[in-house]
Amino acid sequence: MGPSKRSAGPKDDIAANAAPPHGTPLPNASLPAAPLPGAPAPATPLSAAPPMAPRPRATSTQRVYSPGGCGCALLMAPVVAAGIGLAALSLGLAFLALIALIAAIVLTVREIKRTRSGAGARTGFVIAATVLYALSLPYLGLFSWFWFVD
Structure with a gap:
């Protein structure tokens, strides 16, 4: 298999294919067993941790876009x-109440x-x-109060 589009070269592709998934430690038969309690310390120092395999690169399908927050x-x-x-509802009702007020004034004047x-x-x-x-x-009074004063 040739290098992938995202890798820098064939070495990256080979390393990614050979590595176990999720960074699990590679088995190593040359590591010494843990010392028994009360046993004398070994002459050679032990390594701190077994070698870890490189993590595989995340593909674009694994990335989640978040706009923040x-x-x-x-x-x-x-x-x-x-x-x-x-x-919008209160503005529409205020428009209807204004038309009703104009109609009431016209009826009164006539x-x-x-x-x-x-x-x-x-x-x-008259009724x-x-x-x-x-x-x-009353509606125009409350509408004016809530929209312009409060």
Whole structure:
């Protein structure tokens, strides 16, 4: 088998193929056995650890890409989306409340002009204007408070 694309030369490829996986120690028959308790110390010093095989290189499929952090932006995405949705909903309701307030003002002005000309007030228009005021003014007040003051 020839050198891989990632290796610097054929020596790296041979070493990677000959090495056992995960850095396990190579068996070595020439290592002395552990000394028995109370036995005299050997004349030659023992090596500290058995030789380790080089670890195989990680392939690109084993690497995990992380943009950094814990991914909090992904965890907060539904919360941000819900906040944007609630803001759009409150803006839409404020627009409808503003239209209702304009309609109530138009009805009031027309009824005042009609009663000044000598005709009687129509009860249905008065009730409609009152309901429109009652629906639009409290919402517009709260909307203004939360959006502009708080």
